[in-house]
Amino acid sequence: MQIQAAVAREVHGKLSVETVNLASPTADEVLVKLVATGVCHTDQAIIEQIMPLPLPLVLGHEGAGIVEEVGANVKGISVGDHVVLTFASCGHCHHCEDHHPSYCDHYAPLNFGTRRADGTPTITDSSGAPIGAAFFAQSSFATHALANQSNVVKVRKDAPLELLGPLGCGLSTGAGTIFNVAKPTPDSTIAIFGTGALGCAAIMAAKSLGVKRIVAVDRVASRLELARKLGASDTIDTSKQNLAEALAALGGLDFAMDTSGVPKLIEAAVAALKVRGTCAVLGASADSDLHLSVLPLISGRSIRGVTNGDCDPQELIPKLVDMYMAGTFPFDQLCAFYKLADINQAFADSHSGKTIKPIIRF
Numbered sequence: 001m002q003i004q005a006a007v008a009r010e011v012h013g014k015l016s017v018e019t020v021n022l023a024s025p026t027a028d029e030v031l032v033k034l035v036a037t038g039v040c041h042t043d044q045a046i047i048e049q050i051m052p053l054p055l056p057l058v059l060g061h062e063g064a065g066i067v068e069e070v071g072a073n074v075k076g077i078s079v080g081d082h083v084v085l086t087f088a089s090c091g092h093c094h095h096c097e098d099h100h101p102s103y104c105d106h107y108a109p110l111n112f113g114t115r116r117a118d119g120t121p122t123i124t125d126s127s128g129a130p131i132g133a134a135f136f137a138q139s140s141f142a143t144h145a146l147a148n149q150s151n152v153v154k155v156r157k158d159a160p161l162e163l164l165g166p167l168g169c170g171l172s173t174g175a176g177t178i179f180n181v182a183k184p185t186p187d188s189t190i191a192i193f194g195t196g197a198l199g200c201a202a203i204m205a206a207k208s209l210g211v212k213r214i215v216a217v218d219r220v221a222s223r224l225e226l227a228r229k230l231g232a233s234d235t236i237d238t239s240k241q242n243l244a245e246a247l248a249a250l251g252g253l254d255f256a257m258d259t260s261g262v263p264k265l266i267e268a269a270v271a272a273l274k275v276r277g278t279c280a281v282l283g284a285s286a287d288s289d290l291h292l293s294v295l296p297l298i299s300g301r302s303i304r305g306v307t308n309g310d311c312d313p314q315e316l317i318p319k320l321v322d323m324y325m326a327g328t329f330p331f332d333q334l335c336a337f338y339k340l341a342d343i344n345q346a347f348a349d350s351h352s353g354k355t356i357k358p359i360i361r362f
């Protein structure tokens, strides 16, 4: 079928909106008519080739839409279901069976393979040439997407579907890190480094657990203001305050979550941990070498990388939808809508910080 898709053709270049051909679903696939798709920093990282994947490629991995066709081998999903698309996992490796699908042994080929597992392309351009797709088993910067059993999550129909796509990646990553890794008590002191979508999701999740001391760290005053609105009790503005001193004044962190990937911030976070405290690392930057002292770590402090909030999306995404509907996860405050034709503006606004979470609405 013919669809409209935003194609990344050049490194650092703008996406071009094109009419392309989408293959018919196989017995293992689900065809989804997209209603909207979130824009995530991982999409930007591919365009800039910080994560080098071959171009041309249809990006997009926070899709939300309505099921149009279901392959014969797919169970529990029906035509007309409202779904959020997330990352794919194999379902049968050690990590999947252990309920940690974001560490699936086959995560890279399933999400970054740019083709089906059998090597066939799912999208071709108007001349018939293959375009990389199947990004996070969806490539949802398009009016339709092919997904599979593992990355299609059914959601309740009374929730605003056009808003829900970002629950598939950024928001479940931030919230999942709090629920599944930090597991704070109300008396924990936690600090969130970077108040973008991941950080704001973490703040809302921590607040929902009754955590009294939630510290937001950023260098943009307007973001810190929003962080306070969403539940941060304290803020540190690194453009004005000395970070190490401000952290020391808190009396030690039980948990720190870094979304920036900036080594200096991660090093400061680790240095501020209490004994048995943990620093979770979620983001990457171009400069990624850490300089850490071993001695403070020996007394039970740890640093831990986290993918997709270490969540089972089939559990976490419906839970976050319920929380949104109950008013305890008001992530709509982070979002702004754009047309597909304005997708490059959405990326620019995300980059400048004007919009925390752009959503392309079809």
Ligand SMILES: [Zn+2]
Pocket (backbone or CB within 6 Å): 089, 090, 091, 092, 093, 094, 095, 096, 097, 101, 103, 104, 105, 106
């Ligand atoms: Zn697996």
Ligand SMILES: [Zn+2]
Pocket (backbone or CB within 6 Å): 040, 041, 042, 043, 061, 169, 170
């Ligand atoms: Zn993402």
